Amino acid sequence: MNMRSLTGSRIRERRMSLGLRQGDLAKSIGISASYLNLIEHNRRRIAGKLLTELARALSVEVTALTDGAEASKVAALQGAAASAEAAQLGVSLDTEQLEEIAGRFPTWADLIAQQHQKIRALNHIVDTLSDRLAHDPFLSTSLHDVITTVTSIRSSSSILAKEDELDPEWRKRFERNIFNDSRRLAESAQSLANYLDGAADASATLGSPQEEVDRVLEDRGFSFEALEGDAAPQGVVTSLIDEANLRSPQAAGLLRVVLQRYQQDAALLPMSTLLKALNADLAVEAVQRQLNPVRLAARLQMPLEVVLRRLAHIPEGKAPFPMGLVICDASGTLIYRKPVAGFDVPRVGAPCALWPMFRALNQPMQPLRAVVQQVGASRPAMRAFAVSTPVVMGDFDRPAIYEATMLIAADTTAPPSEAEKVGPSCRICSVSECAVRREPSVLADTISAF
């Protein structure tokens, strides 16, 4: 039975929804009730004048009776029928059967379609949280701490409960242990709760020290006016850390490193100097040129990595286009993230190995540039500039340790045709066949190779 052959069902449904009796409707259009009954049970085809009259009597468009709203319903049902849940139940329905369900039981069809969508959304959440559980060192360590503390409380309390003639000295010791463990458990549980709240609501307090620091930087728009210039007052970094009201000393330590570097960069290359040089560099002889941080570094006689970091921190509205920055250490771990719209930087887990910054790690001191574009809808091409530079100088007994810095410029002139396709991170990348994929994606629908 195809969609059109369900016209009778739709007539019946519409008549009943209007509270019309079959005989009354039949009479109003000049046919017998028994004939209408055959039509309503899809045993007589209906078209032309009679269909038009029925539509008018039922106050609907003819197409509402012939095509109905089932097309979208059927499409949604097809998704449900092709789902893993349907396969698990051994349910196999062809298009004709789905059309019949959509036509005869539209409300149930809606419910099935909505539940299918809900299941898909929930599966995605479960996958994402599983991903976080599997890859988040903070969560893993916190859970381990909670379980260990619970074990300790259980062991001590069972001794108190089961040993009737416990020596007072031992009793006191186990009571003290339980007290200390319960306090530790409360702190761990609170920290975990805060962390998980943060997973559900990005504006909530975040858990790990790095995430706390990320949050502070985001709240401040990655800009610290107090640190600009070479005459920032002493103690300003400490004041900013105090203002941040961080929960852990580890986060305060991380933020101090970030702010101290910011302050050093600002002293080396004041923002006004950078902006003046940038504007002059981009508009030589009134010709708009592309951003070239190497050329800019030469003009300013500054290290390239300093120029990249300062470019990324130009206050909003003063930059020619938005710019993001990522820095990774020698292990490839991201230690600084300033995101830019259109280029996702994962908070947890490793990013895509195709990012130019990882090539830079293999070619220390060699500036690299590329046009990159992340896979996914509405992702613009962007210009990336990367360099790896030593953070610990080598000597005869010790190799140099490098970090890589990558500026991501959302320059609208970046040509998509030249863009290298990259992902955000494997777990949330939709490219199925990728030479550098290290783990499966949580995304159900993947596209083939780059």
Place this chain on the structure above:
Amino acid sequence: MSETKTVLLVEDEPNIMEALRFVLERDDWRVVTHSDGATALGAITDIAPHVVVLDVMLPNKSGFDILRELRAGQNTVPVLMLTARGQQKDRDMAIEAGANRFMTKPFANRDVRDALNTLIAQ
């Protein structure tokens, strides 16, 4: 128990260690404790206990690594592994490393005591 048996507890959580020590000493075990992963292998060799209770997450070296090295040295002392992770892959890893028993935290004191008695009897 006809003769005093020695158990080496390798665990870095002092309160768990204290509770287990109390329970096992009540059962006439001689309990020796050790909390550092890096030196645990030497302690097992030196003390030569009848049985070892070995935590997986230890400072400086994991219980799995300690156990692998122990078995590589042909030491067959029965080992009960304790871990906060109870997935099948963790159990498989423990068995592959050479554990005789595997117990997931939080456990009951009684379960540890029973497991040790079983290991000794084997």
